[in-house]
Amino acid sequence: MTETDDHRCDVARCVDTTRADAPLRHMVTVLDTQESFACRSDESLLAGMVRLGKRGIPVGCRGGGCGVCRIEVVRGDYVRHKMSAAHVDATDLSNHRVLACRIVPAGDLEIRVLGRMAQHVCAPPATDSAG
Amino acid sequence: MALRGVLRAGEVAIRVMDMKAARQHYGDRMGLHEMMTDDTGRVYYKAWDEHDHHSIVLREADSPGMDYFAFKVFDDATLTTLEQKLEAFGLQVERIEAGVYPKSGRRIQFVLPSGHTMQLYAHKEQVGNTLGLVNPGVVPDEGVIRGFRINRLDHLLLGGGHLDENVRLFTEVFDFDLGEKLVDHESGASLAVFLSCSTKPHDIAFVLQPQQNKFHHVSFLLESAHDVIKAADMIGKYRIPVDVGPNRHGVTRGATIYFFDPSGNRNEVFAEGYVHYPDTPTLVWDTRELGQATFSQDNTPRESFLTVLT
CATH class of the missing domain: 3.10.180.10 (2,3-Dihydroxybiphenyl 1,2-Dioxygenase, domain 1)
Incomplete structure (x- = not known):
């Protein structure tokens, strides 16, 4: 795998995205909570994360524009698509602080949640019980 | 006043991060009509029933958002009057010569208290809605109204x-x-x-x-x-x-x-x-x-x- 700090490059850590075989399933571990979820190699990390079932996962524009789904990839390879320089600068990119809606796992990942994402993901499980 | 001052929102300039994806969205999916690409790569769109040349301008940039928006006013004299009123209000007004913005007459530009850049213009080239102006009928040819059917x-x-x-x-x-x-x-x-x-x-x-x-x-x-x-x-x-x-x-x-x-x-x-x-x-x-x-x-x-x- 290759890495690049060029934030204008579509593919951050290079993988072949053109192959025709079925999407792979990668395990993503949220280090803050030690929860894991499966994310397909053809969907965004955010889409996989929504299946965690936590309430209030901040799903914003899903186009890398609004900045509500910031995370840090601590370990693992991913494909990165364009995201707003207003929310993710070159330093962020080189430290793998990215928007979950615009990265796709290319292997198992370990991540930390940041900002508004952290407020929700790290919150205690919601319950519907009265009281 | 029977609509003889500021007429309508006539132009919104939007930043996109991927022009190819944006063209598919605004053109193929939403069904706006692509009118031109200028020499800086900006892409111009209109909705079918607008007579003016364009109303949406896309610019590729490293962050999304809006560069500016513009309202059309009734005539050039309105522009002159509003420039004076804006300055009396306390805003700094910048004059932009005709032609600086494609297909457009002169503009004035200023920044709103909310931080947004706003422009006013009185003239933009009119290209029509395909129906013509004499005995226009009511429905354009198949394919003119398309996508999300935006008027x-x-x-x-x-x-x-x-x-x-x-x-x-x-x-x-x-x-x-x-x-x-x-x-x-x-x-x-x-x-x-x-x-x-x-x-x-x-x-x-x-x-x-x-x-x-x-x-x-x-x-x-x-x-x-x-x-x-x-x-x-x-x-x-x-x-x-x-x-x-x-x-x-x-x-x-x-x-x-x-x-x-x-x-x-x-x-x-x-x-x-x-x-x-x-x-x-x-x-x-x-x-x-x-x-x-x-x-x-x-x-x-x-x-x-x-x-x-x-």
Whole structure:
């Protein structure tokens, strides 16, 4: 795998995205909570994360524009698509602080949640019980 | 005044991060008509029933959002008058020569109290809506109305501070009416203001945000609420990210669906709503009815709708 700090490059850590075989399933571990979820190699990390079932996962524009789904990839390879320089600068990119809606796992990942994402993901499980 | 001052929102310049994806969205999916690409790579669109050459300008950049928006005014004398009124209001006005903006006459430009760059112009090349001007008929050829079946640019909602100053500018200088406003029930502070220069419920609106110069959405007019549902079918088919599915606003009574372009800029398709006149009293909503004010069919406010901007 290759890495690049060029934030204008579509593919951050290079993988072949053109192959025709079925999407792979990668395990993503949220280090803050030690929860894991499966994310397909053809969907965004955010889409996989929504299946965690936590309430209030901040799903914003899903186009890398609004900045509500910031995370840090601590370990693992991913494909990165364009995201707003207003929310993710070159330093962020080189430290793998990215928007979950615009990265796709290319292997198992370990991540930390940041900002508004952290407020929700790290919150205690919601319950519907009265009281 | 029978619509002889500021006429309408005539141009919105949107930043996108991937022009190829943006062209698929605004052209192929939404069905706007691509009119030209200029020598800086900006791409220009119009909706079918607009006579002017373009109303949407896309520029590729490293962050999404809005560069500027422009209202068309009735004639050049109006521009001259408004320039004087703007300066008397206390804003610095920049003059832009005819032709600097393609197909456009001279413009004046200034920054609103909310941080947004606004322009006014009186002339833009008119290309028509394909029907002609004599015995035009009513329906264009097949394929002219397409995609989300957008008739025209309708309005925009922008985020920033100093909403009451914006209201004062738009009402005192531009002769808009404050059609509706949403206020905090406890403090009475303005949270969102909806301004009309026409018989539409709003032509521009501002929502209170912690940052200046934010872009909430640009809205396009459809012919009917049924067309909003048909647009929603296309949005689902092509997996376009939806912010709020088909609903009706309390404010404006417009039928709506909100979705995002591939760079995260929010778009709306919109239909119906009531008729506004200059003597229509201002309608006030407060935070006790935030759900109904925003989405009146389920009376449920959406956090993303209130906090996600570019």
